[in-house]
Amino acid sequence: PLAPLAAPTRLLLGPGPSNAHPDVLAAMSQTPVGHLDPAFLQLMDEIQAQLRYVWQTENQLTIAVSGTGTAAMEATLANTVEPGDVVLVGVAGYFGNRLVDMAGRYGADVRSITKSWGQVFSLEELRTALETHRPAILALVHAETSTGARQPLEGVGDLCREFDCLLLLDTVTSLGGVPIFLDEWKVDLAYSCSQKGLGCSPGASPFTMGPRAITKMQQRKTKVANWYLDMNLLGKYWGSDRVYHHTAPINLYYGLREALRLIGEEGLANCWQRHQKNVEYLWQSLEEIGLTPHVEREFRLPTLTTVRIPEGVDGKAIARQLLNEHNIEVGGGLGELAGKVWRVGLMGYNSRPESVDRLVAALKQVLPQ
Ligand code: PLP
Numbered sequence: 001p002l003a004p005l006a007a008p009t010r011l012l013l014g015p016g017p018s019n020a021h022p023d024v025l026a027a028m029s030q031t032p033v034g035h036l037d038p039a040f041l042q043l044m045d046e047i048q049a050q051l052r053y054v055w056q057t058e059n060q061l062t063i064a065v066s067g068t069g070t071a072a073m074e075a076t077l078a079n080t081v082e083p084g085d086v087v088l089v090g091v092a093g094y095f096g097n098r099l100v101d102m103a104g105r106y107g108a109d110v111r112s113i114t115k116s117w118g119q120v121f122s123l124e125e126l127r128t129a130l131e132t133h134r135p136a137i138l139a140l141v142h143a144e145t146s147t148g149a150r151q152p153l154e155g156v157g158d159l160c161r162e163f164d165c166l167l168l169l170d171t172v173t174s175l176g177g178v179p180i181f182l183d184e185w186k187v188d189l190a191y192s193c194s195q196k197g198l199g200c201s202p203g204a205s206p207f208t209m210g211p212r213a214i215t216k217m218q219q220r221k222t223k224v225a226n227w228y229l230d231m232n233l234l235g236k237y238w239g240s241d242r243v244y245h246h247t248a249p250i251n252l253y254y255g256l257r258e259a260l261r262l263i264g265e266e267g268l269a270n271c272w273q274r275h276q277k278n279v280e281y282l283w284q285s286l287e288e289i290g291l292t293p294h295v296e297r298e299f300r301l302p303t304l305t306t307v308r309i310p311e312g313v314d315g316k317a318i319a320r321q322l323l324n325e326h327n328i329e330v331g332g333g334l335g336e337l338a339g340k341v342w343r344v345g346l347m348g349y350n351s352r353p354e355s356v357d358r359l360v361a362a363l364k365q366v367l368p369q
Contacts, residue, residue, distance in 0.1 A: 008327065009327060010323070010327050010328065010329050011327060011328045011329070011350070011355060011358060011359075012329050012345070012350065013328055013329060013330050013344050013345055013346065013350060013355060013359055014329045014330050014331035014343060014344075014345055015145045015146075015173070015304060015331040015343045015345050016145070016172075016173070016193070016195050016196040016202075016345060016347065017195035017196070017201065017202050018195060018196055018199065018345055018347040018348050018349065018350045019199075019348075019349055019350050020195075020199055020200050020201045020255065020259070020348075020349065021199045021200075021258070021259060021262055021348070021349040022349075023258055023262060024199060024200050024201070024255045024258045024259045024262070024349075025201075025255070026258075027254045027255050027257065027258035028201065028251045028252065028254050028255040028258075029251070030251070030254055032250040032251055032254075033250060034250075035244075035246075035247050035248040035250060036242065036244060040248070040250060040253070041242060043253060043254070043257055044063075044238060044248075044253070046257055046260075047063075047064055047253065047256055047257050047260060048062050048063060048238065050257070050260035050261070050263070050264060051063075051064065051206050051208070051260065052208075053260075053263075053264065053268065054175060054176055054180075054198070054206075054260065054263060054268060055171070055175065055180055055182045055190065055192075055206070055208055056180060056181045056182050056183060056184065056268075057182040057183045057187075057208055057210070058183060059182070059183075059208045059209060059210045059211075060239075061208065061209040061210075061214060061231060061235055061238075062206070062207070062208040062209075063206075063207055063208075063234065063235075063238040064194070064204040064205060064206055064207065064253065064256055065191075065204070065205045065206075065207045065229065065234075066203070066204060066246060066248055066249050066252075067203065067205055068193060068195075068202050068203060068205055069172040069191065069192060069193030069202075069205050070098070071205055071229065072191035072192065072193070072205035072206065072207045073098070073099065073102065073170065073172075073191050074102060074226065074229055075191065075207050075226075075229040075231065075234075076168050076189045076190070076191050076207070076209075077099075077102055077103050077106050077108075077139075077168075078106060078224055078225060078226040078229045078230070079209065079213075079217045079224050079229070079230065079231045080136075080137060080166060080168070080189060080213055080216050080217055081103055081106040081107065081108045081136075081137065082106075082107070082220055082221065082222055083106070083107030083108075083222065084107065084108075084109060085107075085108050085109065085135075085136040085137065086108070086109045086110075086111060086133055086134065086135040086136055086137075087103040087108040087109070087110050087111070087135055087136065087137045087139060088110075088111045088112070088113070088129060088130070088133045088135035088137070088138050088139070088165075089103065089110060089111070089112045089113075089138075089139045089140075090112070090113055090115075090121050090126070090129075090138070090139070090140045090141065090151070091112045091113065091114045091115070092114065092115035092116070092117060092118075092119055092120060092121070092141070092144055092147065092149065092151070093117050093141065093144035093145070093146035093147040093149070093334075093335065094144075094145070094146035094334045094335050095141045095144060095145060095146060095170055095172070096112070096114075096139075096141050096144070097335075099139045099141070099170070100112055103137075103139070106225060107225075108137075111129075111133045111135065113125065113126075113129045116336065117144075117146065117147045117335060117336040117337050118147045118148070118149055118294050118295045118296075118306065118337070119149065119299075120149050120150070120151045120152060120299050121140070121151060123152075123154075123155050123156065123159065126138070126156060126159060127159055130159060130160070130162075130163040130165065131163075134163065134165075135163075135165050136165055136166065136216075137165055137166045137167075137168050137189075138156075138160055138165050138166070138167055138168065139168040139169075139170070140153075140156070140167070140168070140169055140170070141169075141170040142169050142170060142171045142173075142174045142178070142180070143170075143171065143172070143173035143174035143178055143301050143303060143304065144173075145172065145173040145304055145343070146333075146334045146335060146337065146343075147294070147295065147306055147337065148293070148294060148295045148300060148301050148304045148305050148306035148343065149295045149299045149300070149301065150174070150178060150299050150300065150301045152299075153169070153185045153187070154185070156185065156186075157185045157186025157187060158186060160186065160188075161186060166188040166189060166212060166213050166216060167185075167186060167187050167188050167189070168187075168188065168189040168190070169182075169185075169187045169189070169190045170190075170191065170192075171190050171191065171192045171206075172191070172192050172193045172196065173196055173197070173301065173303050173304055173345075173347075174192075174197065174301070174303065175192035175193075175196070175197050175198060175206060176196070176197025176198045176199070176263060176271060176347075176348060177196070177197030177271070177272070177275040177301075177302055177303040177347055177348065177351065178197070178272065178275070178301060178302055178303060179272050182208065183210075187210070188209070188210045188212045188213040189208070189209050189210070189213045190206075190207075190208050191205060191206065191207050191208075192205060192206040192207075193205050193206075194206070194252070194255070194256050194259065196303065196345070196347040196348060197275070197303055197347050197348050198256070198259045198260065198263070198348055199259045199262065199263075199347070199348025199349040199350075200252075200255045200256050200258075200259035200348075201252065201255055203249055203252045204249065204252045204253055204255070204256045209231060214231075217231060217232070228246065233245055259348070272302075274351055275302040275303060275346065275347075275351045276302045278302075278346050278351045278352060278353060278355070278356060279300070279301075279302040279303070279305060279346050279351070281353055281356050282305060282344065282346055282356045282359075283297075283300075283305065285356050285357075285360045286305075286307060286360070288360075289360060289363060289364060289367070290310065291307050291308065291310070291363075292307070292308045293305050293306065293307055293308070294306035294307065294308050294337070294340075294341050302346070302351075303345060303346065303347045303351075304343060304344070304345050304346075304347070305343070305344045305345075305346075306333070306337060306341040306342070306343055306344075307341055307342045307343075307344055308340065308341055309333075309339070309340060309341060309342060310367075312368075313367065313368065315332060315333075315339060315340075315341075315342060316332060316339075318342070318363075318366055318367065319331075319332060319342060321366040322359075322362055322363070322366060325362075325365075325366070326358070326362035326365075326366075328358065328359055328362055330342045330343065330344050330359070331343035331344075331345070344359065
């Protein structure tokens with residue numbers, strides 16, 4: 001027989017998941033109700049309202065998908081891409097590539113523009129690409145978790161309107177930790193996750209769709225090729241019809257509600273400022289022990305920092321020691337940055353000075369002198 005679960009208590013300072021807030025864990029351990037119970041339907045409404053707040057959007061169709069960020073990513077493409085549509089993806093890291101792969105599976109004529117990992121696209125580069133490809137959808141990653149770079153969005157939405165294409169944005173590593181103004185930026189579709197800036201556990205992933213994207217969905221000639229993620233159906237569960245769709249993971253939604261409540265209590269602007277302040281403390285503390293962030297300061301994310309592994313240091317061995325000897329998780333590099341960087345997340349509940357202090361104290365012990 002198995003022994004009762006005794007999960008190790010780690011400080012999760014990798015690319016995600018991040019540690020859930022203790023109040024979120026407590027909320028998730030409350031007794032579940034049924035997924036059509038009036039108490040749960042009310043909780044769904046509360047989640048929708050709070051998601052609109054953290055995204056700064058008035059989009060009616062703002063929900064949480066039962067699944068991880070990838071499921072919500074899939075939902076944006078499944079509902080809007082029709083076979084043959086040109087989808088232009090900005091690829092400057094791992095998750096841009098995932099969007100390319102996924103859009104292709106829905107029959108899109110996928111085009112991409114690329115940047116080396118750690119860089120971002122300028123408005124001029126995006127304009128040239130839109131002129132060249134004339135896409136139906138431009139997909140960008142706001143916070144590229146594989147590189148730690150923040151894609152600026154100012155002006156991109158206007159550009160997309162000029163070229164009559166939808167703007168789809170991955171906000172998985174930005175929601176809750178990086179300023180986002182979805183409506184002001186004229187973003188038509190976005191998705192995120194629960195386990196990073198929101199400070200919850202993985203599995204209930206924010207999704208939002210604005211009027212232009214809804215129109216595209218409604219004018220489809222083909223059915224949405226994914227039953228579970230079809231917003232025509234899911235919208236009827238989250239909207240006033242309350243039609244049964246699937247058995248929602250009730251306790252995860254309890255956690256998400258609590259996580260969103262905590263952000264509301266703190267105030268969104270304060271929450272963003274906390275992330276910025278703590279990451280600046282991280283950068284300064286790392287520099288004091290001779291470590292350098294990979295991304296140019298102007299484009300660095302407050303939620304995820306790629307840190308260059310010094311010459312001659314075995315990055316994997318250091319990460320292993322941090323985990324085994326100090327119970328601290330950091331991530332390794334992916335793709336172009338494999339073996340070159342560690343990825344250090346300060347997200348949600350973990351964006352605290354104590355996280356930085358613990359990491360730096362441990363690094364001082366494990367790094368070669
Ligand atoms: N997009 C980005 C930018 C991510 O960082 C991640 C995961 O870390 C995903 C998408 C996929 O999210 P998930 O792992 O929750 O499915």
